[in-house]
Amino acid sequence: MRFLIFLLLNYLVLFSAELHFKLYKLTGKEKGPTLLVFGGIHGNEPGGYFAPALLVTHYHIDKGALWVAPNLNFDSIIRFQRGRYGDMNRKFSTIAKNDPDKEIIEDIKALILNDQVDLILNLHDGHGFYRDKWQNSIFNPKAWGQACIIDQKSIDAKRFGDLDKLARQVSKRLNKKLLYQHHIFNVKNTETKMKDEQMRLSLTYFAITHGKPAMAIETSKNLTDVSQKVLYQLRAIEAFMDEIGISYHRDFDMNLQTIRTLLHHYGTVVINDNFLVPLDTVDKLLRFVPLKKRGNHITYADSPLAAIKKSGRYYHVMIGPWKITTLQPDYFTMKERLPSVEIEADEEIKKVKIPSIFEFRESFRVHAPKGYRVNIIGFSKKGKSNENNMTITFHDLNPRYAMDKHNRLFRVEFYHNNQFCGMTIAKKVDP
Ligand SMILES: [Zn+2]
Incomplete structure (x- = not known):
């Protein structure tokens, strides 16, 4: 049977x-x-x-x-x-x-x-x-x-x-x-x-x-x-x-x-309308990527040949037959995407769309709406689980957790009642 x-x-x-x-x-x-x-x-x-x-x-x-x-x-x-x-x-x-x-x-x-x-x-x-x-x-x-x-x-x-x-x-x-x-x-x-x-x-x-x-x-x-x-x-x-x-x-x-x-210019992809991956400089493996148990798909891509291929417990981001990066999933249920968030970058306040990339030279500080938990991948401070309203300098960020080969791109993720509702990428640029 x-x-x-x-x-x-x-x-x-x-x-x-x-x-x-x-x-x-x-x-x-x-x-x-x-x-x-x-x-x-x-x-x-x-x-x-x-x-x-x-x-x-x-x-x-x-x-x-x-x-x-x-x-x-x-x-x-x-x-x-x-x-x-x-x-x-x-x-x-x-x-x-x-x-x-x-x-x-x-x-x-x-x-x-x-x-x-x-x-x-x-x-x-x-x-x-x-x-x-x-x-x-x-x-x-x-x-x-x-x-x-x-x-x-x-x-x-x-x-x-x-x-x-x-x-x-x-x-x-x-x-x-x-x-x-x-x-x-x-x-x-x-x-x-x-x-x-x-x-x-x-x-x-x-x-x-x-x-x-x-x-x-x-x-x-x-x-x-x-x-x-x-x-x-x-x-x-x-x-x-x-x-x-x-x-x-x-x-x-x-x-x-x-x-x-x-x-070999792959551009970017957006997964599930809430997670952005710049493919041209991305690391071979991204850990703890918020994904759904089923039905993960690319909602935007610069390349018409971009796709996700599941293999065992991993998800590969493909451009045609070329494997560009591998995502190790951290399964979450998805809440409706937070459309944008206010971020203070080097003392200038910007409205940042989700998902997208914002630049900072020295430091940044996220002002998420009430009830949202902010998780900056590569940053940790004892006793703090919500990294909202904290000033983060480049030196506070552990390069091992960067998304890219040059260690300049860091994920800023948003959660509401333990459901994932989008991310933006903090990009370190030279002063
Ligand atoms: Zn043929």
């Missing part, structure tokens, strides 16, 4: 994927076509999700629209697996009612069929380097890398139905500027209808058989540096926008060094 219940529970847990993808709509002031970019359908193809993540955070559209879903298979992305529940790109023809990806697949289909969408790109990293003639085991017609993949030459569509021509124009643009000559892009036609049974189950085939122009961009898995893949993916997407008449600008220069820097 117990075994049966276990099976049943397992089944229920697996009924639906834990994380759902997000959709970002970047819309220009001037009317124009809409390009829909799907990333991360395969969780172990990082070029396919880090590139669209940068589209979301660093591009602006002036004419037309760019819709981006950078993390289709989010459960698999944070585990660096191709497909946690099987290959998501083989579920577009039929899907079982109890497939954990069912809801995600239905939502992807609805987006594809959206009247506003003119062209769809699905991003991957593929094996080897596609060539139309056999050269060796890496450069050959069976390889997928460095290619625009079309299912057939053309489809009947209002516009952009000549897939082959569009893919060739894009490849031509890409090939004007390569990091190495062997990175050259080609067009691979899988001739899906006649020759490729597997591809008939795919996202792009679903799209083209429903009158929507679609193709895949594959950078090569043999490029070992993720920033190289991201560079080519972004240049390919830009080439598509140039070809179909979407105008855009980005806030960075397109080169490997800059992309590398951007990929």
